[in-house]
Amino acid sequence: MSSTGGSAGGSTGGSTDTRIHIPAREGRATHIPAGGRFRITDLRGRQCCDLFAFNAHDVTEYASAEHTRVYNGNLFPRVGQPFVTQGRRPILLFLEDNTPGKHDMLVAACNPSRYALLGVQGWHASCEENLLACLRGMGHVVEVPQPINLFTNIPLGPQGELDWQPALTAPGDSVVFRAEMDVIVCASSCPQDIVAINDRNVTDLELETL
């Protein structure tokens, strides 16, 4: 196994550890073979994780939120259900959820335009730039899929209104997935500190292969 890390501020290079530390505001990517399992842990609590998964042999195929919603018939997979690609092939299976159970699969990764619209002056780290930096470190230029927003608490109002609430996770809460094909997964510690989803305190995550 090898991993590459990156924030838009710089890449931290490869790693062969099975426990990959993801510093606050950065991303890390790694290969997981078909059948391999991995855990993502919110080390300090209330930290959202943008998760992306690509077919390792063809990165134009990736976990697709809109195809996954149709495949499972619900807004977010439940334990035992898969995430599927644009060709509706399972790419990840949701094995364990050791959290209060609140995740999101409706909103885009934060990117430079998100922070500009929120009034940020100058550069701000973003999950989109973290993804692109990680994949570039592996030699890939990719589309930016809609992420699987782990630990992310965006409740829906009665008329479909979205709200941005702090994550409900406690320190050590985690989720476990199984790769259903050879995948590249990328996890980003969401740098969002303007709206409340990370309780305005961006912290570290861990990606562990099992």
Add this chain to the structure above:
Amino acid sequence: MSSTGGSAGGSTGGSTDTRIHIPAREGRATHIPAGGRFRITDLRGRQCCDLFAFNAHDVTEYASAEHTRVYNGNLFPRVGQPFVTQGRRPILLFLEDNTPGKHDMLVAACNPSRYALLGVQGWHASCEENLLACLRGMGHVVEVPQPINLFTNIPLGPQGELDWQPALTAPGDSVVFRAEMDVIVCASSCPQDIVAINDRNVTDLELETL
């Protein structure tokens, strides 16, 4: 103005009409200049329309469901709200809704894998193939964005369950948009006849520039 049409079964070539007829199960695309308005009409009722919009000068930029949800803070734009691209730039403005008000922006375009999983043997027309054929007819190879599913009635259950209900539109119901940049729009008469969204009777649409 010129338009190109296509189902995966074949393209019907260009047109300079301001009223573009979209036969059942087929798609049509046309250029709309910034500031131009267009209407999409469900001619016979209960027919879903997959709508896509691309920046005419850079088709890698397109109407993005996941960015639009964040921009507007709701699951589907209301009259007066925009659809935005991945860079969160308005691309279409929702001007008029002359329907019961039920549209969808959660589910992927139907594609060959959708029909295979529904048990269809052999080829079946799909919105994804209609889009690709229309854009190919204009010289473009594009990503398949998540569509704006006009007239599409997919209610959400209390736990986020999706249901596939017949469209609520009556003959002649329509929506009007304004292009916020020079766009290529593509509208597909959704060929779905296995689940109930088109009342299992796929019919024609009209795309009219105003």
